Amino acid sequence: MMRTCRLLICITIAGYLxxxxxxxxxxxxxxxxQSTMAVNWMQQSxxxxxxxxxxxxxxxxAYxxxxxxxARTPAVIVDLDETMIDNSAYQAWAAAQQVPFTDASWSxxxxxxxxxxxxxxxxxxxxIDSHGGTLFYVSNRAEQDRLATVENLKALGFPRVSGQTLLLNTSSSNKQARFDEIRAQGFQVVVYxxxxxxxxxxxTWHKDNIQRRAFVMQNREKFGTEFFLLPNPSYGDWESGLSQGYSAMTPTQKLHVREQALRVWKPSH
Structure with missing residues (x-):
């Protein structure tokens, strides 16, 4: 009898798992x-x-x-991924394989x-380079990917990609320290x-979307004059901003958060 009970319990647990x-x-x-549609739009529209x-x-x-x-010693700070270069083929691969982002596959x-x-x-x-400015590429790509990044950028025709102008993530995804470093060198940053x-x-670093939207409204005069934003519906901190702990959630939990965040029309009957 005991053996039978244990067997039933094992079968039940196995079925549940x-x-x-x-x-x-x-x-x-x-x-x-869901991500496939975003990639379609970026690649085909x-x-x-x-x-x-x-x-x-x-x-x-604006420059x-x-x-x-x-403006003296004017500088422009740009991001790389989905700002200057298009990685949508990686996003398409991840969608086709039904796998999440990983540092290994990204590298x-x-x-x-x-x-x-x-x-x-x-x-x-x-x-910018030919009109007296210095362009700084400030990216959260890893230092181990520097050489490949430099070669990719140069092959595409981007100018003056060097150790001075390409600032990668060495300790934190918060870019503020790198921005401050540029200013400390005497540059006047006029465009981001x-x-x-x-x-x-x-x-907005590690902030939720309520705080991120508040930042936009508080700095509304800078958008289009100093801050310039390209659309990226595939990924970004806006997604983790949907809920606290979002990045550590299971796929099912992420789907639930996404659905709950929608503003839904409710037709009258």
């Missing part, structure tokens, strides 16, 4: 399906390159205005050196370009 595994696999598939070209055009104008107003992608230039990015960088609010300073 199997059901949980299947549930998480379904959730992984749904997460992948005409709207995405239009927005990118528009953003760099206005950023160029010109700053110089005309007497493998980085070393493949297959990122493309965002429309207008190379031209913008060359304009990014795809994440964290690309404009530490005010």
């Amino acid at each position: 199997s059901a949980c595994t299947n549930s998480e696999q379904v959730a992984d598939q749904r997460l992948a399906d 005409g709207e995405y390159p239009a927005i990118a070209l528009q953003t760099f055009k206005f950023a160029t104008y 010109q205005q700053a110089v005309e107003k007497g 493998q992608w980085t070393h493949a050196k297959q990122a493309l230039a965002i429309p207008g990015a190379v031209e913008f960088a060359r304009y 370009v990014g795809d994440n609010l964290n690309d404009f300073g530490q005010a």
Whole structure:
């Protein structure tokens, strides 16, 4: 009798674990399906390159205005991933394989050196370089990926990629210390370009979306004059900002958070 009870308990537990595994696999598939549409838009729409070209055009104008107003040693700070270079092929691979981001697979992608230039990015960088400015590439790519990143950027035609101008993540994803370092060298930063609010300073770093939206409203005059943002619907701190502890959640829990965060129309009957 005891043996039978133990066997039934083992079968029940095994069935439960199997059901949980299947549930998480379904959730992984749904997460992948959701990201596929974002990647389709970035890769195939005409709207995405239009927005990118528009953003760099206005950023160029803002730089010109700053110089005309007497900015000395003007500098421009840009992010890399999904700002100057396009990694959507990596996102497409992750969606197809139904796997989450990992440092290992990201490093493998980085070393493949297959990122493309965002429309207008190379031209913008060359304009700043040829009109008295210094462009700083401030990225949260890892130091171990520096050489591959430099070679990828140079192959795409980005100017003056060097140890001075390419500042990677050596201790923290908070970019503020690197921004301060640039200013400490005597540069006047007149334009920032990014795809994440964290690309404009530490005010939104590790903050939830309520605080991130508040930052935007508090700095509304800087957007379009000093801060220039490109869209990135595939990933970013806006996603982890959906809920505390989001990054550590299971796929099922992430789906629930995403659905609960939606503002849903409720038709009257």
